[in-house]
Amino acid sequence: MKNNIIRLLLLSGVIAGFSACVNGSQKELAQERTRYEFGNILDIEITPDSTTRRVGCFTDAGSWMGFTIPQQDKWVNGFCGPFSIDHRIWFAQSAVVAGLIGETSEMTPDSTSYFPGEVYMSSVSADAKIDQRMNFIDSSTALLQVETNSEKGLCFTGKQWSGSVKLEVERNVLTARHQDGEIITLTFDSDITLSCDGKNYIAQTQPGCKKTDVAISFFVSEKELPAYEQRVQSLLHNPSQELQANADRWNGYLQKILRTDMKPEYDRIAVKSIVTLISNWRTHREGLLHEGVIPSHAVGYFVGFWAWDSWRFSAALAGFAPELAKNNIRAMFDYQLPDGMIIDCIYTNSAENNARDSKPPLVCWAVDEIFTHTQDTAFVKEMYPQLLAYYKWWYTKRDHNQNGICEFGSTDGTLEAAAWESGMDNAIRFDNTQMLKNAEDAWSMDQESVDLNAYLAYECKLLKKFAALIGVKFDGPDYSDKVADYFFDEKIGWFCDRRLKDGSFIEEPGCEGYTPFWVQIADKKQMEKALVLLTDTAKFSTYIPFPTAAADNPKCDSNGYWRGPIWLDQTYQAIRGLRNYGYNDLADQYTEQVFERCQGLKEDAPIHENYGTHDGKRLQAPHFSWSSSHLLMMYEDYGK
Template structure:
C-alpha cells in the first residue's frame, strides 16, 4: 500500500514537472514568435524600388538610418547584377546619386558566370535585403547601417548542389554619375574623393579580396573560395561616408571588429521597440492593423530624414524631406513638430532636434528660420523666424521621460524666445504680436507665419518697429493663440523647476491675453476667428486654418468652439475628402493646385483642428475627421507610396514633396493616446 502511494505521488510530481516544462516551452515559443513582431509591420511599407538613370533621379525613395548622410534603394530590374541602388549622397550638393550601384557583384561558378534570378527584395525599418537563386547557389544580400557614417553589406552564398564548387565573386560598379568624383586605393580599401564635398567615402573589402584600381573612376575586386554541398560563405563589405569633423581612423578600427549579425539584431530590436511604443499607445478606436501600418510608414519617413551633425549643423535632427532638393536643412517650426512626433518613441533624438535650432539662438532670443550643413550651397535664413511652438515641444518631451535636467536646460532659452516676440514683433505695444521680418521685406514677413501665401496676407504692408525689427500691419490670431499656449507651457515648466513666481506670472499673462483673443479676433456674426488690423477693429476675412488655432491652444470659449466646430464639419467648407484644409472650399480664391497655402491640406493644420475638437469635448467629430483624413489622403494607407508634404482636399492627391517629416510626425500625433 505504501509503495503504491509512493508510485502515485512520484507519477504526479513527474506529470506536474513535465506540464511545467511544456508551459515554459510554450511561453518561450510565444515569446520567440512575438519577437520583432512590430518590426514586421514595416515590411515593404515604403517602396525603395529604384535604379537611378542619372545623378538627380527622384523616381523612387531611398533608405537610410542612424542619421547617415547617404542612402540606398532596391534595384527595379529583377535580373540586374547583384547590388543595392546607390548610394544617394546627401554629403554633397542637394543630394545626388553616386552610381546606379557602386558595390555590384557577378558570380562565377567553376569559371562560368552563374545566371541568377532575383527572388525577393524586401525592406524593413531596420535593413534592406535581396535574394537570388540559380540551380546551383542561393545568394542573400543584406544592408544595415552600423551608425551615421557606415553601412554594412553582407553577401551570403550557399551551395545548393551535391558536389563541391569553386566560386569567384567579382565586384565592380555601374558608371559613376558625377564628374566631381575620383577614386584612390589603399590595399583592400577604395577611397572616394569629391571636389564638391569635404566628406570622404571608403569601401572596405575583406582582407582576402584582390582589389585593383583600374583608373581614377573604376575599381574591380575578386573573392575566390570553394564551397562544399550545403555550405554557406559570408562576405562583409563596409561603405563609409564621413565628414572631416569625425575620425576615419577610429571608424576603421570599429569596422574591423564589427559582427554583422550583432549589428543587424541590435537594429531590429531597437526599431521593434520604437514601433511597439507608438503602436501600443494608439487610441483604442484606431486599433486596426491598417493604423499600425500608418504608424510604421510615419516612423520610417522620419528615419529616412534623420541626419547627424555635419558642417554648420551642430546637432542631430530631421530634414523636412531628403527627396526634395531645397529641403536639405533644419527649419524651426518643422523642428518643434518633429520633436513632438519623435517624443512618442525616441526622446533622445527629440531633444537633439530641439538643440539643433537653439544652438543658433541669438542673444536677444531670436531663433533662425532655417539652417544648413553647407552655407555655400544655401545660407542660413536669418530674415525671419517661425511661429512659437518650442515650449509646446519641450513640455511634450518632458511628459514622456520626466527629464528635469532637460527642462532646466531649455527653460531660460524658451523665456528669451517668448519675450523676443513682444520686444520685436509688437508694433503698437498693445500686448498682441504680429508676424514680421528682420530685413524689412514683406516676403520674409509672410514666411514667418509659416503660411507663405495665405490669402490673409494678400494686402499686407510692412512697418518698422526698430532697427532689424519689422511687423506686418495686422495682428494674427494664430500667432497670439500660440503665444497664449506658450505662456501656459512656460508656467508648467516653471512649476517643474519650482519657480513659483514665473509660474504665477505666466498664468496671469495668459489669462489677460485669453480675454483679448476672445474679444478681438472672434467674429460673432461669422462664428470664426480672423486676423485683424492693428487697431483690432477690422477683420481680415477669409476662413482659413488659423481660425481653429484658438481651439488647439484652448483659448476659445465653449460657445466659440462650438461655432468653429460647425464650420469645420461642414462639407462645403472644411469637411472635404481630406478634411481641415488651409482655407474654406467655398472661397473664390480656393486653389489647391496653385496655392501653396490657399487650399491644400497640410497635416499639421489638420492635426491642430482635430486636437482642437478634442480639447472642447467633440471627440466623436475628432474621430470621424481623423478617419476621413487618413482614408482620404492618397497613399497614407497601405504599402508603397510615401507621405506627402500636403494633399488636395477634394481629390486626395498627394502634392509637392515626398517623404515629408512633419506630415509623418502629425500622423503619429493623430493616432496617439495622449
C-alpha cells in the same frame, strides 16, 4: 515577387521572437512587434542615372548617405548608391554589385523589400541564388551582408562610378574620393582579393565562400578616416552585436508606438511615419552643431533644419526617440540671436542660414512632450532661459502698437520674409498685407494673427509649468486670457486675423481658426458656433477634412500650397481641437477620412507634404517629416 521573402522573414522573425522570449510570459510574447511585419513599407525602387537628384532612399541612424532598391526593369544586382543627401550626388549607380566567380549568365531579380531599418534583395541565375541585405550600423557605416547557395565564390565590382570620383585600393579597403571632399570607403573581409585600375575595382572571395560582408562608410572629410578604420575592421570581424543593436532599436521604436487595438493598415501608417522621420534624421555636420531631422531627404531644398518644423518633429519623436527629439531642439537654439530670436532655418553651410524671419512659436509644446515622455527636468532646466528669451522676443520685436497682441514680421522689412515667418507663405489672409516698422531690425505685418497669439498663449502656459518644475519665477508677459475673445468674429462664427489700422476682422476663414481649439483657449460657445463651419462640407468638412482655406472661398486653389490644400498639421490641430471639446466620435470620423482617403497612405507610397482637399491626391514634397509627425499624433489619439 516581393512577398515571397516577406513570408520567410516574417516566419524567421516569429521564430526569433520565441527564442528571445523563452523566459517571458505568453502575454508579452503575443505583444512583441518586429519590423518583419511591415515589408515594402515604402517604394524606393529607382535605378538612378547622372540626372537623378530628387529621390527617396534607404538611410538611417543620422547618415548623410542613402541607397535605393534597383528597378525590376532596370536591374542592377546591388543596392543603388551611395547617394550624398547634402550634395545630391551619386558616387556610383551601384558601388557594390554582387556576382559569382566565373558565372557568365546574368543574375535576374527574384524579390526585394524595404523593412523598417533594413533593405533586402535576392537574385537568381539558372542554378544559383544571391541574397543581399543592408542595415546601418551608425551614421557613418552601412553593413551589406551577401549570401549565396553556390560553391563558386562571390565577386563584386562597381557600376557607373561618377566621373568626379577617384578610386584607390589599400589592403582590403577601396576608397572613393569625390572632388567635393566627401569620401566613401568599401571595406571587405580580410581574406578577399581586391584590385583596382583607377576606374573600377574587382573583389573576390575564395572559391567555396558562401557568405561575406562589406562595410560601406561615408565621410565628410579626410580627417575622419583614420579614427574610423579600426572600428570598421572590428565590425567585419564580429557584426552580430551591432546588427542586434540595430534590430533592438527598430523593434523598440515599434514597441513604443504601436497599439494592440488598431487596424493593421493603421499600424502600417504609424510605422511608415516612424520610418519617414528616422530616414530624415541627420547627424551633426559642419554648420549643424547637433543632430536633428530635416523636412525631406528626397528634395534638395529641404536638407536643413527649420524652426517650427523642428518643434513638430520633436513633439512626435518624444514618444520613441527622445534623445533625438532633444537634440533636434538644441540644433535650432545653437543659432539663437542675442535678442532671443530663433531664426527660420539653418544648413550645413551656415552662410545659407535664413535670419530674415523666425517661425511660429511651438517649441515649449515640443519640450513639454519630451518632458511628458521622459520626466527629464534637467532638459527643461537647460532649455528654460532660452525658451523664455524667445517668448519675450515676440513681444519686444513683433508687437507694433504694444497692446500685448503680436504680429508676424521680418528683420528686413519684406513681406516675403514676414509671410515665411507665419509658416503659411501665400495664405489668402495675407493678400492685402502691408509692412510696418518697429525698429531697425524689426518689422510687423499690419495685421494681428490669431494663430500666432494662440501659440504664444500656449507657450505662456507651458513656461509657467516649467518655471514651477525647476523652482524659478516666470517673469514674462501674459496676455493669454484676452486672445480668444479678441480674435473671435461673432458675425461669421470664426477666429480671424485683425487689421491694425481699425481693428476690423479679415473675414477669410482659414486654418488659423483651428488653433484656439487646439491650444484650448476658446470657450465652449465659440466651439459651438465654429462647429457650423467646421462641419460644413462646402467649407471645412471636405473629402480630406480641414483644408487651409474654406473650400468655397473663390480664392481657394486645390493646388495652391497654403491657399486650399490639406496640410496634415492643420488637420491634426482641428481634429485634436474637436477632442478637446468632447467631440471624440466626430474626431475619429475625420481621422478615418485622413487614413482611408489620402492617396497611397495605407500602401507603399511616400507620405507627402500636402494633399488634395477634394481627392486626396499627393501634392508637394514626398517623404515628409511634418506630415508623418502629425499622422503619428492622430494614430495615438484615435479611438480614445
